[in-house]
Amino acid sequence: MVRAGLGRAAALAVLLASASLAGLWVGRLAERPGRFPRESSPALSPSAPKTFRTLLTLPGEEQRPSRGRARVGRERERGRAAASAASSSPVRGGIFWSRWLEAQVPRGFPASEASSWLAAARAASVVGLERGGCGRAPNRLARLSDGSRACVRYGINPEQVQGEALSYHLAGLLGFQERLPPVALSRVEASGAGGRRWAAVGEELRGAPWAEGAVVSLARWVDNLTDVVAPQPWRAPLREAGPGALSPPALRGLSLAQLVELVQWSDLILFDYLTANFDRLVSNLFSLQWDPRVMHRATRNLHRAPDGGLVFLDNEAGLGHGYRLLAVWDRYNEPLLRSVCIFREGTAARVRDLHRLRNAASELLHIYRTREPLAESLGFLSDQQARLLQERIDLVHQHILDCQAQAAQEHL
Ligand SMILES: Nc1ncnc2c1ncn2[C@@H]1O[C@H](COP(=O)(O)OP(=O)(O)O)[C@@H](O)[C@H]1O
Numbered sequence: 087m088v089r090a091g092l093g094r095a096a097a098l099a100v101l102l103a104s105a106s107l108a109g110l111w112v113g114r115l116a117e118r119p120g121r122f123p124r125e126s127s128p129a130l131s132p133s134a135p136k137t138f139r140t141l142l143t144l145p146g147e148e149q150r151p152s153r154g155r156a157r158v159g160r161e162r163e164r165g166r167a168a169a170s171a172a173s174s175s176p177v178r179g180g181i182f183w184s185r186w187l188e189a190q191v192p193r194g195f196p197a198s199e200a201s202s203w204l205a206a207a208r209a210a211s212v213v214g215l216e217r218g219g220c221g222r223a224p225n226r227l228a229r230l231s232d233g234s235r236a237c238v239r240y241g242i243n244p245e246q247v248q249g250e251a252l253s254y255h256l257a258g259l260l261g262f263q264e265r266l267p268p269v270a271l272s273r274v275e276a277s278g279a280g281g282r283r284w285a286a287v288g289e290e291l292r293g294a295p296w297a298e299g300a301v302v303s304l305a306r307w308v309d310n311l312t313d314v315v316a317p318q319p320w321r322a323p324l325r326e327a328g329p330g331a332l333s334p335p336a337l338r339g340l341s342l343a344q345l346v347e348l349v350q351w352s353d354l355i356l357f358d359y360l361t362a363n364f365d366r367l368v369s370n371l372f373s374l375q376w377d378p379r380v381m382h383r384a385t386r387n388l389h390r391a392p393d394g395g396l397v398f399l400d401n402e403a404g405l406g407h408g409y410r411l412l413a414v415w416d417r418y419n420e421p422l423l424r425s426v427c428i429f430r431e432g433t434a435a436r437v438r439d440l441h442r443l444r445n446a447a448s449e450l451l452h453i454y455r456t457r458e459p460l461a462e463s464l465g466f467l468s469d470q471q472a473r474l475l476q477e478r479i480d481l482v483h484q485h486i487l488d489c490q491a492q493a494a495q496e497h498l
């Protein structure tokens with residue numbers, strides 16, 4: 087939808103540029119006392135107010151009668167989790183999610199499962215191709231001969247398919263690829279040498295608006311996805327979020343489930359900043375101009391899997407496409423990044439290494455070529471896009487250092 091209306095949206099954005107919307111983000115820093123409290127602050131210490139402890143304790147824990155050993159085991163596990171939550175701070179070192187909390191994040195698509203699906207999907211042939219279920223008109227839901235399913239995306243511009251694939255591998259480089267359904271490229275050929283794979287759906291291919299020989303992306307189908315509304319730090323009107331909106335004081339009174347979700351959001355916002363993906367939170371922020379409640383509605387291209395974990399779908403607006411439209415969208419991307427001051431330590435470490443070695447694009451190219459057999463078919467980032475990626479890594483790294491300095495100051 088955003089793509090279809092992009093011309094209109096971009097024109098509107100340019101018209102509204104003079105309104106200096108980023109100014110709405112002026113943080114209420116001064117109004118928020120005690121940012122980055124010591125970890126022994128009342129909200130986060132063992133003597134924390136009841137709200138923190140009680141909310142982290144899973145409801146009905148004590149009253150539930152145990153039935154059977156598995157159930158007892160599960161309850162013990164939950165009991166340990168709740169006890170650990172009650173005695174631990176969700177943040178360590180002022181800016182990192184605690185390891186304990188990170189361990190509660192649903193596993194998503196672990197590397198080993200992703201690579202077995204990718205291997206099976208690449209070897210399989212397409213036995214069915216259906217309209218519906220996978221979004222806009224050119225997309226299709228494919229049934230594969232190994233019994234699995236995938237959403238096939240056809241980019242009007244090859245840069246979109248490249249963006250989908252490269253974003254997937256960038257998430258791998260940054261250490262949170264388990265939040266994205268595995269993505270493989272495939273060349274659509276109804277006949278010829280590569281035709282065997284698509285031969286069974288020749289008829290459907292004739293009805294699809296895809297060019298013969300086009301490269302499409304296949305993302306593993308996920309059953310029973312549900313919508314996700316942005317959590318509190320971003321749900322309030324824009325002017326109420328602001329630099330450091332996601333920092334320790336904002337966590338007071340949150341439930342375990344809410345904290346676990348925020349861990350994933352901190353990666354999502356870094357990811358969308360690095361790839362300049364405007365087709366998620368940013369497009370909602372843009373719509374705030376005429377829809378003040380847009381942040382209370384489902385976030386585009388973000389879903390919740392049945393295990394409760396977030397799934398970052400449809401990343402084709404990232405990298406090439408996003409970088410081309412930086413002038414339009416960066417006024418939203420950058421304040422969003424600055425709203426996050428708690429990070430997964432592993433993500434921050436990857437960003438730091440890519441900053442120090444100044445090798446973000448070459449590492450991405452290496453991982454892309456190693457893991458995607460069709461990597462050569464869509465080319466790679468241009469030199470200018472590679473520089474932009476490195477600059478964004480550098481800026482994220484600097485932002486993390488700024489948050490750290492701020493947290494240290496609060497400790498003095
Ligand atoms: N891999 C997938 N598994 C399950 N559902 C999917 C998957 N990919 C897309 N969908 C469904 O299709 C909708 C649109 O998908 P998306 O990839 O965002 O397409 P587009 O934005 O091009 O219309 C999603 O909101 C989701 O409901």
Ligand SMILES: [Mg+2]
Pocket residue numbers: 221386387400
């Ligand atoms: Mg989409």
